[in-house]
Amino acid sequence: MVAITYVEHDGTEHAVDVDEQMSLMEGATLNMVPGVEGMCGGICSCATCHCYIPDEWQSQMPPLSDGENSMLENAIDRRANSRLGCQIPVTPALEGMRVELPEEQA
Numbered sequence: 001m002v003a004i005t006y007v008e009h010d011g012t013e014h015a016v017d018v019d020e021q022m023s024l025m026e027g028a029t030l031n032m033v034p035g036v037e038g039m040c041g042g043i044c045s046c047a048t049c050h051c052y053i054p055d056e057w058q059s060q061m062p063p064l065s066d067g068e069n070s071m072l073e074n075a076i077d078r079r080a081n082s083r084l085g086c087q088i089p090v091t092p093a094l095e096g097m098r099v100e101l102p103e104e105q106a
C-alpha cells in the first residue's frame with residue numbers, strides 16, 4: 001500500500017492507502033474521495049479524473065501521452081501541472097504524495 005493524500009480545492013485532505021498498480025484515479029474513487037469521478041473507468045476518455053501534481057512530484061510522473069494531452073484540453077481550469085489520475089499508476093515511489101483536485105470536473 002502507498003500513502004497518498006488527496007487535497008480538495010477547499011483544502012480538505014483525504015489521506016488514504018492505495019494498492020500498488022492502481023491508478024491515482026482508482027485510489028480516489030475506491031476511497032470515496034470527493035472531486036474525482038472517473039466516469040470512463042480509466043480509459044482516458046472523460047477527464048473527470050483531472051488533478052494537479054505538485055512540483056515536487058513531477059519527476060515521478062510518467063510522460064504525458066498525446067491522448068491524455070488531448071483529453072485534458074476538455075478539462076475545466078487546466079493548468080501546467082494538470083494530469084489525468086487514471087493515467088498515473090501508483091508505485092512505491094509515490095509514498096507520501098499529495099494530489100490536488102480541481103474545484104469541478106469536466
Ligand code: FES
Pocket residue numbers: 025037038039040041042043044045046047048049071084085086087
Ligand atoms: S477516468 Fe476518464 S479520463 Fe480518467
